[in-house]
Amino acid sequence: MTDHALTGRTFDAVVIGAGAAGLVTSSGLGLLGARVALIEKHRFGGECLWTGCVPSKALIRTAQTLSDARRGNLVGLPATEIKFDFQQVMQSMRETIARIQPHDDPETIRKKGVTTLQGTARILGPGRVAVDDQELASKRIVIATGSRPTMPPIANLQETGFLTHESALELDEQPRRLIILGAGPIGLEFAQIFNRLGSEVTVVELLDRILPREDAEMSDHLREILETEGIRFLLGHKAIAAACLDEGREITVRGADGAETRITGDEILVATGMRPVTQDLGLETVGVELDEHGAVLVDAKMKTTAPEIWAAGDVTGKLLFTHVADYQARLIVRNMFFPFRARADYSRVPWATYTDPTLAHVGLTESEARQRHG
Template identity: 35%
Template sequence: MPTSYDVLIIGSGQAGNPLATAFSKAGRTVALVEENHLGGSCINYGCSPTKALLASAERAHQLRTASEYGMADVEPQIDFRAVIARKDTLVKHSREGVRHNLEEEQTGITVLHGHAAFTGPRTMQVQLVGGKTREIEAPLIFLNTGTRAALPELEGLADVPYLTTTELLDLRELPEHLLILGGGYIGLEFGQMFRRFGSQVTIIESHRNLLEREDDDVCAAMQEMLEAEGIEFVLGAKARRVTRNAEGQITLSAHTRTGERRLRGTHLLVATGRVPNSDKLGLKTVGIKTDEKGYIQVNSRLETAAKGVYALGDVHGGPQFTHISYDDYRVVRDGLLHGKWRSAKQRPLPYTVFTEPQLGRIGLNEQQAKEQGIEYRVGKMPVRTIGRARETGRETGFWKVLVDKQDRVLGAAILGAEGGEIMTMFQLVMMGRLTYPQLQNMIIAHPTWAEGLNNVFSKLQ
């Protein structure tokens, strides 16, 4: 006979964990099933470990460029195993924190390790680690199973020891020459990281620009910034074949606008996107629909076609960011526990590319404004014009803002030091519906990065 719970959550990511806690505090019994490590992608192979490694890479870069600040340059001796060990310590601490919260701090939560699949409406079978199975039923089921690395149809890939981001995070030796297939934000962050650790890096991208969501000027500036650090880009390249010789050298053949290129390296990172972990959940058993890529289809309340079954986080498609997954939790928490529903289809999308300097983005860019037929003016200001930039020597990049006919901010792209933090200031401005003259006349402490809010709008055209 099935074991009954009030709530069944599949996946312990950034939506599943807090939801389990919220229902537990509301007096509901909760079963949470996790197939891999507790904490989901962010803690285990996403945000936390990559940002920890980026911090080490930035420190190495500071040593190499110390002469810019009146000190002798130092070529850092990279102890890559120690770098990875620092990352592992942070990940372990986060995992233990999640486990402590779910298993010790809360009452009414049962954590199960295994794989779950539907066997009928509101019923799932869990294949536990160790071989046993359990049948669980619940009136509310939440699918928070995330995504995994997408693999391109590339001849020879199965015969080459390629890396996804998950495997790359666990390397113990620094690559001599890292080939990165994919020029999205993941490829750029890892590219700069390993270049600063001392690897040669080549990034191969099928589109003519990096970062397909961004305007051309942002893409060009990002490319120029990374090329200045020694990263090679091969854009508009269709990867056709990959091989590995007896000495371990990897060769990637790609068709480009200038002809066939043969790119050689010691390691290959595949960073060509993600696919949802929806294919082994038994969705057809209960009539849950997916799109052509396998992402679970949901309504504005994140409910699937099966009543009482919700999909949270990356598995339902759309922007794949931790903060969006966490907001999914808030949407269903407020709706189901407090009767206050809001649409998950209409919300702001802030995000940051954690290169150094960062790219912070909120709202519309120029291309999106044109596609939507919105009249706008654009202001663009070099970072070097901000006093704080000159004083700290962090002058790379620019601020770009769009305003509408009512003088309100439509969007911003901040490519520069603390880009993500500054972008959030613009997000607050947009939420408060302030007009740009209010920002121009606001008294802002000197010397701060925020002073750019006084000045960027003087560039409006």
Template identity: 40%
Template structure:
């Protein structure tokens, strides 16, 4: 005998709890199933704990530069245990908040355990069988562990297990030169570790434009992070001092000896043990659940939100998935995944804020372009703060004046990019920003200037 609900939500990440809130407010009964930690990746191993650690690293780095600001200090030391304790409080408080909210939500039944489909409408959680004609999957993803030679013979960290680290690595070797890897690279270098980043590709964060990648590499190398590119045949072996990472690079030593290794080599969806075959739900070759523009799977009453659907790997896209699902189900508002503009940030210091197309993507589109750039050395706010690394870049369709994309690598870039993004959503021409009056002194006040200084792309 199963218990029936108006809706079942599997997973308490960024989309699930908010959807439960909207559904229960609308008078519907909801069962929410979570098998591990409430809050999902963002709260437990992603945004909140890592950005707490980034904040500690920033404070430590600024303290070391105290003399530049007229501050006299003694030698700066790092208490790594306190760094991790601060991180832990941030994530535990957030996790407890999500769990308390759900368990005290009217019309919401929280079940803790592993959910598996037994049919398209029936799901087993431990000894209990529940059913519904409306199911939402919000099961997230986890770190991918590639089949590197020797990987099973050595100890390694992922973005999840590094959250439990109880010692400061002497030399942290990071495999993967993209967003996750670079954030950890800079923070641990600032904590005092020697850091080497090993990347298979010819440059860091390959999805970004070459000028952005090169600038980020320069920022990291200036702080003493070692970068190894074009690393083929990555392999591992035990070493008396930790782990030996073998690399076949175009330059540099063929082996890097590290005390600790962090694998930052992508993600894989948590879809392999849900019994999706019994529900008839299709996944792609990588295991991501296939959804349409309204987040529905090939089984119409089953939807997938968040990282498991392969349509966005960020907290903000997961939350937007909730908004899309709720708008269509409750508000009779046909919102779509294709309505959103790609936007994200890389939280090194200074951060990279991105919106829309890269220059590379815009050029491939065949449009006539206008491009504007401005170094942060010419941004008054950055000069005042003593944080002048990076640059701004904007890309516009020369025929329609539509803003196609922007990159702001610099202090406040993750916040300043929002003003460009909002104009893009409003479908207004770049001249809307050009004529705007922004507050002085801010980073954002230079955005109209960079649009005004555009020239035709050659």
């Protein structure tokens, strides 16, 4: 349900985007008694609920259970190969989403004093936001529009067809052979999920190692473990072309030595990164500046380059984690209405890649510490 007849309504704050950052910001302000409008174009709950944390961890749990059963002999139990139905696995994942979804439902949010709107938002000018054919007035605006998968410049990729981590969650038929482009956290988590479910997985990475933001020794050790499970890696290879075959798809990759290799698979999953969603928001009308990657520029208080406009979450391009979006949103709530301003500090942010084993760290890696402190 969406509130109607809002033309001419004035709010203390308008929040654009109902993912983690937008939900925390609007709920926090609403509970403080502010008059808040929360606008969402697609589904309330954002990436974490629908295409990120929740579904991926549900699939990881299923894949982990299968792997544990196969290795039962290591703990005195019979090694067991569990028969399963891929559609039932995917349905279980969707049921997990459905159980959690009510926490982010518009009705739940409205109980916190927030007005919810479903539609496309655009900033018309200072203090003015359009939602489809309605116009809202608000002195303060928060941009929390998140991010979406990047598309690498690969010849014929669009024509060939591909998956992202989002569309992979819509599969009802398991690919026998899966090509994954990108060896970052998303690519590796999906690689291990599908490998443990029985797919033949090949991971292509432009760099010479996986997880470049992690400690090199630890990421190399993780790669070795994943290789023993049967995942194939082509590191230092650039995907240059895609093509459809009579049975499946093909990716052509080029190594550092210039040699080209063709890889065939049933599906191609692109996991080469995320980019901020800032298009068609009208940011140029109010002077909100973007960085070279298209992220909204914010200071340590989460204020943009435009007066009375804040931003939080993936759209800021800082660290693309749900807990960072939550942290930034809480800073906005504090800084918007309280005199003692808080500043963001990302020096001790914990993060993890949910492979098995999990690779996690807090603060600087060894190489980063040596670069910074000698």
